Amino acid sequence: AQRVTQPEKLLSVFKGAPVELKCNYSYSGSPELFWYVQYSRQRLQLLLRHISRESIKGFTADLNKGETSFHLKKPFAQEEDSAMYYCALSGESGSRLTFGEGTQLTVNP
Amino acid sequence: DTEVTQTPKHLVMGMTNKKSLKCEQHMGHRAMYWYKQKAKKPPELMFVYSYEKLSINESVPSRFSPECPNSSLLNLHLHALQPEDSALYLCASSQVLAGGNRELFFGEGSRLTVL
Numbered sequence: 001a002q003r004v005t006q007p008e009k010l011l012s013v014f015k016g017a018p019v020e021l022k023c024n025y026s027y028s029g030s031p032e033l034f035w036y037v038q039y040s041r042q043r044l045q046l047l048l049r050h051i052s053r054e055s056i057k058g059f060t061a062d063l064n065k066g067e068t069s070f071h072l073k074k075p076f077a078q079e080e081d082s083a084m085y086y087c088a089l090s091g092e093s094g095s096r097l098t099f100g101e102g103t104q105l106t107v108n109p
Numbered sequence: 110d111t112e113v114t115q116t117p118k119h120l121v122m123g124m125t126n127k128k129s130l131k132c133e134q135h136m137g138h139r140a141m142y143w144y145k146q147k148a149k150k151p152p153e154l155m156f157v158y159s160y161e162k163l164s165i166n167e168s169v170p171s172r173f174s175p176e177c178p179n180s181s182l183l184n185l186h187l188h189a190l191q192p193e194d195s196a197l198y199l200c201a202s203s204q205v206l207a208g209g210n211r212e213l214f215f216g217e218g219s220r221l222t223v224l
Binding site (some may be wrong): 032034036043044045046049051086090094095096097098099100101102 | 140152212
């Protein structure tokens with residue numbers, strides 16, 4: 001079975017502050033981890049994936065297999081980062097994408 | 110065209126009605142998905158089609174019947190639904206890649222209300 005846990009339903013920070021959205025997973029094989037984001041009144045879309053090792057909109061996420069974590073970080077939050085963030089996991093086949101419960105990030109001015 | 114289009118955006122139906130949700134993409138993706146999303150909850154996988162064949166059914170009740178008539182279209186036929194089936198139904202598509210590294214492209218969803 002595959003499971004994704006996002007311990008914080010709500011996270012509020014001030015503009016310019018660092019932000020970290022936590023994600024832990026459970027999977028017996030080699031997982032593929034993703035962060036998806038849903039801005040207000042927009043469709044769900046991919047933010048980044050661990051295999052790409054890239055920074056998107058200033059966000060980064062590192063897969064830590066020892067801690068089974070894939071936390072999303074940004075050093076300086078912006079108001080436009082306010083959105084719902086979902087951590088997601090797929091197994092080797094790639095067909096079954098499982099989402100965490102999501103974290104609603106609010107960046108205050 | 111890099112979008113997944115879902116129709117209708119909103120649907121209200123009675124428990125004895127038969128209706129269908131439609132999804133279309135023209136990105137050449139050969140995997141298509143139905144997800145169900147209740148308010149303030151994450152999307153939950155219902156069905157996966159790969160090369161127009163049903164590859165995953167997550168033990169969804171038979172009152173939901175998926176259909177993939179061709180590589181661009183995905184339907185979800187609804188019959189004898191219950192009020193608890195009211196939700197946002199999301200369609201997604203992706204390339205079929207070896208391994209797990211697939212980016213899913215989501216539609217805006219069809220919001221279903223069952224009276």
